[in-house]
Amino acid sequence: MSKKAWSLTTNISVAALALCSLQANAANWRYAIEESLSEVQGVYATRFKEVVEANSSHKVQIYPFGTLGESVDVMEQAQAGILQFVDQSPGFTGSLIPEAQIFLMPYVLPEKQSEINYFFKNSKVINETFPKLYAERDLELLSMFPEGRVHITTQQPFETPEDLDGVKIRVMTSPLLVETYKSFGAVPTPLPWGEVFGAMQTKMIQGQENPMFYIESTKMYEVSEVITDIGHNIFTTAVMANKRFYDGLPAEDQALIQKAIGEATDYILEYQQGLEEESIAKVKAAKPDIKLVSLDEDKRVRFREASSSVKEKFVTMTGDSGKAILEQMEADLQAASGK
Template structure:
């Protein structure tokens, strides 16, 4: 006993030292999203968290929308380093990074899901051009991914820009979205998300745009009569890290973050298959009288033609940088055709 005790004590000491070292290297990372945990960004963030925590001693705390303020508040916290990770769409970052608004441009992104997925995983504009622009704002761009086709909810049906005359449609705080809905004939009304349901309820606004799952989960159909697809865009979001935080990570931790991002991106693209149809079924069950409208191509023509002015406005807003971004994006989309 007296001979084995020192060895046992040494073994326990080494184990304790290893444990203490592991604990010292463990960190609590904060990740804020624009949606709830059950919505697309929440599902993505949860997968990211699972991969990080299964392969390290780090912990990831996810903050759903509303827990840390509005989108502008969350971005300021991410830039200040109070948050390590943040998920935010170009609709909100467009004022900070004007070139990001290229993802809001109507009738640019293809409608075929396979082409959309290929574009987001392989495009040079996302993986080579945008990281530099985000870095200039203290952000490390980790991923961009689609969240589904954007639909417009209104109180009355419409089939042309003329039908939207005088209709107040809520948009995110993006100058390009404002220009888009002006071109579509509506009265664009930028509002923080927390005010949208009440504004629709009181008639302050008559419409808004979002993917179908978000219309369903936030019960926007309760304060809308018609949900229309004009084929103009998909909702895109970006995952970012505070740049100083990311640059300060060890090579192993940076590799782990990249692994988690890659797995979460693959997971969310697969997760969304059939999500739009499921959401439509839930809306129909909850409110049978709601009308779903998908404009035929001959009626979409007028919206496509009106959107030409939006592309010119984007170039005017962003100059040579935006022109280069747009050219690369168009090349990437051409490469995605048929994929």
């Protein structure tokens, strides 16, 4: 064999071995979300998948809501390592990590988009405090991001807490969210999401809360007569990995995941610009007679005052840990406001 031929053969062999090694190290990562692929969590997960697959031989399989059961089932699978990644809001993880319910506290998060974005990207509570708490539950906290202002859909209009007396409002399984709607004058009714549309349709409940894009995409407006914005919260969600899986990865894969998370977070914050207005326009087009109400500050103050005790109840539920988190979060929010 000539030297040239031998060199070519050697190069081909080395390349083949490298390819085999790459394929051997390739993995199929499973990622479950609480929404469909076309909704905010799905858009985020898809961006994450694109970055991972463009920069490695790994594959990411996304499981939309309902394909693996309800939220509690999905979290159990994530903790057990059946899923590598999961996106779930504090409304459900609050029973697992009580301190996470701070993101459900009414009238705490800012309404200005620039302040919201700064807070979620720079908050010490999110980037330093919560990863330790999630780690205690076998979860690696990768990111938290907002999904838009929460609106309340009901059958009848309301302007004061007294107007909600006796009104059954569906809430996620969070003790703090239950306390919030009690303070609003309503009857909080925890239900799995899969049961909500039917419960609204049969009038078993008379209301529910969600970001505007989700109200539109799930057609919740079809079983509602009024959509009201009282300015009480921003829907927050968290992306997590199974901690044993994440800790067992080589450094280059951990760096890849962090890169994908960073790009997906930047992308989703930009993607949501104007999404609420687009969703409102779609709802109006689909149901012209629906009432869309935004309470002014004079009316919102009634709900602010009524729910002022929820902060104290959060501290009671979470003790010194929750108190310290609340203090740090308030400092983070001041920094966002200054920015």
